Amino acid sequence: MSIFVDDDTRVVVQGITGGEGKFHAEQMIEYGTNVVAGAVPGKGGQEAAGVPVYDTVDEAVEAEDADASVIFVPPAFAADAIFEALDTDLDLAVAITEGIPTQDMAKVNKRLSETDTRLLGPNCPGIITPGEAKLGILPGNIFADGNVGLVSRSGTLTYQVVDNLTERGIGQTTAIGIGGDPIIGTSFIDALEAFEADAETDAVVMCGEIGGEDEEEAARFIGEHMDTPVAGFIAGRTAPPGKRMGHAGAIVSGSGTGTAESKIDALNDAGVPVGDTPEEVADHVESFL
Amino acid sequence: MKLHEYQAKSIFADAGIPVPDSRLATTVEKALDAVDEIGYPAAIKAQVHVGGRGKAGGIKIATDREEAEQYADEILGMDLKGYTVDRVLVEAGVDFVDELYVGVTMDRGEGEPVLMVSTEGGVDIEEVAEENPDAIAREHVDPAFGLHPYQARKVVYEAGVDADVALDVASILSTLYDLYEDSDASEIEVNPVMITSDRDVIAADAVMNVDEDALFRQPDLAEMAEESYEDDLERKAGEYGFDYVRLSGNVGIIGNGAGLVMTTLDLVDYYGGKPANFLDIGGGAKADRVANALDMVFSDENVDSVVFNIFGGITRGDEVAKGINEALGQFDEIPKKVVVRLAGTNAEEGMEILNTDLVEVEETLEDAVQRAVKNAEEVTQ
Numbered sequence: 001m002s003i004f005v006d007d008d009t010r011v012v013v014q015g016i017t018g019g020e021g022k023f024h025a026e027q028m029i030e031y032g033t034n035v036v037a038g039a040v041p042g043k044g045g046q047e048a049a050g051v052p053v054y055d056t057v058d059e060a061v062e063a064e065d066a067d068a069s070v071i072f073v074p075p076a077f078a079a080d081a082i083f084e085a086l087d088t089d090l091d092l093a094v095a096i097t098e099g100i101p102t103q104d105m106a107k108v109n110k111r112l113s114e115t116d117t118r119l120l121g122p123n124c125p126g127i128i129t130p131g132e133a134k135l136g137i138l139p140g141n142i143f144a145d146g147n148v149g150l151v152s153r154s155g156t157l158t159y160q161v162v163d164n165l166t167e168r169g170i171g172q173t174t175a176i177g178i179g180g181d182p183i184i185g186t187s188f189i190d191a192l193e194a195f196e197a198d199a200e201t202d203a204v205v206m207c208g209e210i211g212g213e214d215e216e217e218a219a220r221f222i223g224e225h226m227d228t229p230v231a232g233f234i235a236g237r238t239a240p241p242g243k244r245m246g247h248a249g250a251i252v253s254g255s256g257t258g259t260a261e262s263k264i265d266a267l268n269d270a271g272v273p274v275g276d277t278p279e280e281v282a283d284h285v286e287s288f289l
Numbered sequence: 290m291k292l293h294e295y296q297a298k299s300i301f302a303d304a305g306i307p308v309p310d311s312r313l314a315t316t317v318e319k320a321l322d323a324v325d326e327i328g329y330p331a332a333i334k335a336q337v338h339v340g341g342r343g344k345a346g347g348i349k350i351a352t353d354r355e356e357a358e359q360y361a362d363e364i365l366g367m368d369l370k371g372y373t374v375d376r377v378l379v380e381a382g383v384d385f386v387d388e389l390y391v392g393v394t395m396d397r398g399e400g401e402p403v404l405m406v407s408t409e410g411g412v413d414i415e416e417v418a419e420e421n422p423d424a425i426a427r428e429h430v431d432p433a434f435g436l437h438p439y440q441a442r443k444v445v446y447e448a449g450v451d452a453d454v455a456l457d458v459a460s461i462l463s464t465l466y467d468l469y470e471d472s473d474a475s476e477i478e479v480n481p482v483m484i485t486s487d488r489d490v491i492a493a494d495a496v497m498n499v500d501e502d503a504l505f506r507q508p509d510l511a512e513m514a515e516e517s518y519e520d521d522l523e524r525k526a527g528e529y530g531f532d533y534v535r536l537s538g539n540v541g542i543i544g545n546g547a548g549l550v551m552t553t554l555d556l557v558d559y560y561g562g563k564p565a566n567f568l569d570i571g572g573g574a575k576a577d578r579v580a581n582a583l584d585m586v587f588s589d590e591n592v593d594s595v596v597f598n599i600f601g602g603i604t605r606g607d608e609v610a611k612g613i614n615e616a617l618g619q620f621d622e623i624p625k626k627v628v629v630r631l632a633g634t635n636a637e638e639g640m641e642i643l644n645t646d647l648v649e650v651e652e653t654l655e656d657a658v659q660r661a662v663k664n665a666e667e668v669t670q
Binding site: 020075076098099100101102103104105106107109110111125137138139142152153154155156157158159160163180182183207209210212213233235236237238239240243244245246247248249250260276277278279 | 395397398400401402431432433470473475500502503505506532534536544545546547548549550551552554555556557558559564567569572600601602603632633634653654655
């Protein structure tokens with residue numbers, strides 16, 4: 001089993017004729033993902049990565065019966081592309097694009113709340129159900145099919161932790177990168193809730209980082225609503241206050257909120273062991289299984 | 290991107306928000322000319338991108354020409370939290386009876402802009418927020434609709450602003466919200482808004498930060514951009530286009546992806562070392578970018594050893610290896626030991642071409658970090 005994507009997911013790639021869009025559409029197809037179409041304004045009627053391209057997402061969905069979209073559209077046009085996906089009533093939209101203006105995302109978020117579509121990202125590596133489907137840019141070869149769910153704000157940290165798990169034979173149900181921006185669609189809590197409801201997921205890893213209070217809220221959710229054991233990791237313990245560490249969200253404010261310490265404390269209070277290293281996270285997961 | 294007070298105030302003035310009469314000056318002579326035109330008392334305010342200028346001695350009120358000369362001379366050229374003051378704003382002093390705080394920012398938790406008003410203006414608002422959060426009235430704005438004028442009035446009344454100036458303050462707040470939206474600001478603050486004995490309302494300070502991701506559609510603001518680096522290394526990182534933060538340790542760190550680089554820093558600390566920097570080469574880096582990254586850490590004289598941690602997704606291990614070979618091939622003697630850990634996309638291809646005469650190789654993140662920490666210890670012993 002898995003959450004959000006599986007064998008049946010039919011994917012349209014927005015921006016499939018661009019460099020990244022084409023490369024990763026091919027990678028997704030190679031992984032076995034059911035990519036059925038591309039959508040690029042002005043490129044309707046062409047073919048890219050071996051699938052037909054349509055001018056609009058609507059047309060692509062209509063013609064190919066797609067139910068999910070992956071968005072590889074440059075930041076200036078990315079919010080518009082997400083709106084288009086939302087207006088097509090897809091089940092899932094995955095926005096890979098990094099650098100979308102925050103006020104654009106606030107408007108997207110508002111619209112999102114009025115639809116039934118799930119949005120992942122932006123500025124995320126995507127989602128993978130090993131052996132079934134990969135929507136995004138994650139390196140498929142490090143993942144293995146199994147019974148651990150993973151949700152993370154950071155792409156490369158996801159790869160690192162998955163590597164530590166797979167190395168010792170612990171596979172994954174689904175791994176999700178929710179993105180490092182201040183305003184994102186799917187939250188830790190959304191993913192945790194879905195993993196809790198998934199009968200095949202026996203343990204969950206949650207990778208957070210400094211900045212914001214999403215991890216603290218997720219910790220409260222885990223304490224109150226989850227029976228599935230969760231192991232945690234928080235990046236940025238050594239980050240100085242006031243400095244933006246790469247991710248738009250990864251900044252510790254001067255007043256002490258959003259620190260690694262407050263996140264680790266909140267998780268510990270909720271009964272979640274937090275690894276000092278990715279290897280220790282894998283130790284915790286192993287002890288759950 | 291931070292704007293200077295004088296830049297923000299000129300934007301405020303153009304939008305119709307009352308601001309004090311002011312002139313920008315880069316020399317003591319020009320500052321005196323400015324005071325002669327404006328009159329006394331006059332505020333002389335350092336224009337640098339740091340908070341708490343007043344407390345740090347960067348803002349002084351001159352009551353006569355002698356004081357004006359003395360303060361301008363003191364402030365121009367002074368070092369303010371690491372930044373040299375090269376210009377001051379000379380501004381007409383406002384005879385006020387009351388001070389307010391107003392601001393607009395993004396509430397990331399709610400995903401909506403929020404208006405904030407407090408009658409406890411003129412002081413450190415972060416302290417107020419922490420010690421007495423109820424002293425700040427808040428109103429969220431639906432980003433799709435924009436601000437309704439009643440919301441500005443509502444939050445001003447809620448904050449307890451005096452009735453005779455409430456509508457004027459609300460009007461300033463409405464204008465600030467429009468500016469916030471039109472200029473893709475991440476934050477606009479006025480602290481304080483001064484109320485004079487004549488019950489005039491004047492924006493006596495101006496903080497405006499603009500979302501860097503939106504500068505592509507804000508050409509006028511992009512032109513105002515003034516990089517403020519704390520040192521030459523940060524300037525170099527800006528030129529190379531790296532996310533870079535200098536830290537106080539001696540283990541140089543290069544990696545891809547913010548989360549993984551932060552994790553590498555944390556592990557250096559965990560294994561008893563001290564990170565010298567955060568350096569994210571970003572996604573999909575080609576060989577030249579990798580070489581630039583090595584140039585960056587080698588330029589930091591505090592660095593005693595380097596760890597290179599790449600987990601390829603978009604980034605390809607063979608490109609990274611090529612960059613490392615190229616950068617290190619230029620040296621007769623490599624200045625600092627470099628430990629490399631390559632994983633993910635094309636890592637095997639990368640390991641095959643990596644010149645292992647130039648670097649040490651470790652397979653896991655943990656081993657790579659421990660080795661780099663040990664290398665640094667050997668240098669300092």
